[in-house]
Amino acid sequence: MLRKIFKIIANLRFAIIILLIIGCISILGTIIEQDQNIEIYKSNYPLTNPLFGFLSWTIILNFGLDHLYKTWWFLSLIFIFGLSLFICTILQQFPAFKIARRSQFFRTIVQFQQLRIYKKLKQIKLSKLFVKLKDKHYSIFQQKNIIYCYQGLIGRIGPILVHVSMILILLGTIFTSLAGFNGQEIVPKTETFYIQNIFSNGRLSQFPKLSTRINDFWILYKDQNIVNQFYSNISILNVDGEEIKNRTLFVNSPIKYRGIDFYQTNWNLIGLRFNLANDKLIQYPLINLNNKSNKIWLTWISNRDQLNMGFSILVDNLQGYCSIYNNTGQFLGNLELNEQFSSALPYTLIDIINADGLQIKTDPGIPIIYFGFFLLMLTTIVSYKSYSQIWILKNDSNTIIGGNTSRAIFEFEFEFFKILKQTY
Structure with missing residues (x-):
């Protein structure tokens, strides 16, 4: 039962729905002024003529829309989204990465027919083929007449690190909401x-x-x-x-001291x-x-x-x-x-x-958020690395060679036939 719940949470559609809900609520938070005096809400969102026909100051205060990003239900949505990413990483991304690391040998023609591209050859020099594959940074494994090659394994790590970076960003956001403060002084x-x-x-x-x-x-x-x-x-x-x-x-040039920022405002x-x-x-x-x-x-x-x-x-x-x-x-x-x-x-x-107007604030989650975004940019680039595989089965009469790739299909096919042409 618990595993079924985890599979539902780790589902891509579920994660997208939660993300859309968070996005819509965040838009609402940009429309409604945050952390303002109650009199501002009474004047801008009166009971007699509510915004959109329903949004009055009483609803804003009762549902915490005046401090939306700190409400328990908004933080719960962020937690659920982060949990979805975490479970998806554990149940799907890590197993996919482990499978990618294994040596997968094809022994039948049916397996080759399921590949994106394959070809039967009568005359091919395996030693020359191995040299060409090595030049292309393929890792090669052999069991007698069965050969398996792959390259771009780092492309399989990319999705895992993307999830990790997004989780770090969410954790930093929650940490800032719970432990940060914002104040203002006129001195x-x-x-x-x-x-x-x-x-x-x-x-x-x-x-x-x-x-x-x-x-x-x-x-x-x-x-x-x-x-x-x-x-x-x-x-x-x-x-x-x-x-x-x-x-x-x-x-725009604050003083920073032990995580506290002093901004010149007015x-x-x-x-x-x-x-x-x-x-x-x-x-x-x-x-x-x-x-x-x-x-x-x-x-x-x-x-x-x-x-x-x-x-x-x-x-x-x-x-x-x-x-x-x-x-x-x-x-x-x-x-x-x-x-x-x-x-x-x-x-x-x-x-x-x-009198000098100063804004004093702390954002303890900012370093975590910055690191998460840096990791996200880095892993996004890494994720564009194609994970390519080539299988070879040599019989007495001919040799069957086939391949598959995760992205850049046209480039892979061009490289595949170019290698074959150079090994005749």
């Missing part, structure tokens, strides 16, 4: 933070006990104040606050710091106006106790200056760092405070 410059804002993690995830300090942040601009690239210099600290790694990162301005005439430091918050074409921040500074008079400060870059407007919107000029602005109470701009 002001010079501040130290711990990894706390985790919005996606697996059941086996472990969070590192280390802190990180944002030492500096700066932006390179193109012409017309277009952002070219933004950089962050960060230090990774141990539990005692000692620096163990320092590096400058930018977009930036924001959060405040302006001034020095008053009496050497008193004061800080004003900046509000982002959410301009889609350009980032613009705004704050209001009052120069009277009644707060009804003052000036607005606008910042649209990180080049070290801001623009000042009065309460009627008239442009008063630009204020640079360490420059004093004369008003009822003199202000000196000390710093434009920015």
Whole structure:
């Protein structure tokens, strides 16, 4: 009974069906936003007008479609597909490889007639034929007047290794889903933070006990104040606050430390710091106006106790200056760092405070996945190697020679007749 179940699981059609189901579910995972706040699903998938007529936020949450790739049923499908490949390798691929290694001697004409190609010859020089077969890298076995030759045995190993590589990719995927995590932090410059804002993690995830300090942040601009690239210099600290790694990162160039990746994702301005005439430091918050074409921040500074008079400060870059407007919107000029602005109470701009957006994540299964894909590419090439066999039966009156191949049939037939022609 168990063997019948194994044969069903190892069946090619069964594996294809499971793979199609996984593919369709993965497509659904690209349509539905993953690991988002519940309010996003309520606004995008309302109950009154569900997507496709049925897909509402309640269904998404109840079936775990908001974290689809971590649900038990999706991981179970991957496990079943991997089990199918494993059982197929054990029950079919390994026995086929063992059979390919055996010396298979043909003793009757009926066996030759079942081959793709065979021929009867009256005059042939076996010694010369053996030399030609050796030149073509055939392994030759002989029992008296019966001869068996083969080449390209590595082509039989290819399907086994393809299955192994796919199993490794699946294992790496499951390992990442169970043990990885994804977080994001918005940290002001010079501040130290711990990894706390985790919005996606697996059941086996472990969070590192280390802190990180944002030492500096700066932006390179193109012409017309277009952002070219933004950089962050960060230090990774141990539990005692000692620096163990320092590096400058930018977009698409993360810092890697013990399997943890720190990515530069975003930036924001959060405040302006001034020095008053009496050497008193004061800080004003900046509000982002959410301009889609350009980032613009705004704050209001009052120069009277009644707060009804003052000036607005606008910042649209990180080049070290801001623009000042009065309460009627008239442009008063630009204020640079360490420059004093004369008003009822003199202000000196000390710093434009920015916050750095970092994405922190671990993908512990990535090395396994990469190795699996490397092995898959390698074995795919190996699988194109033809496994060819030639049988020879010599009688007193004639010699029967036939052959078969796993692929490249025309090339094999051309080579077969060319060898025969050279042995007359």
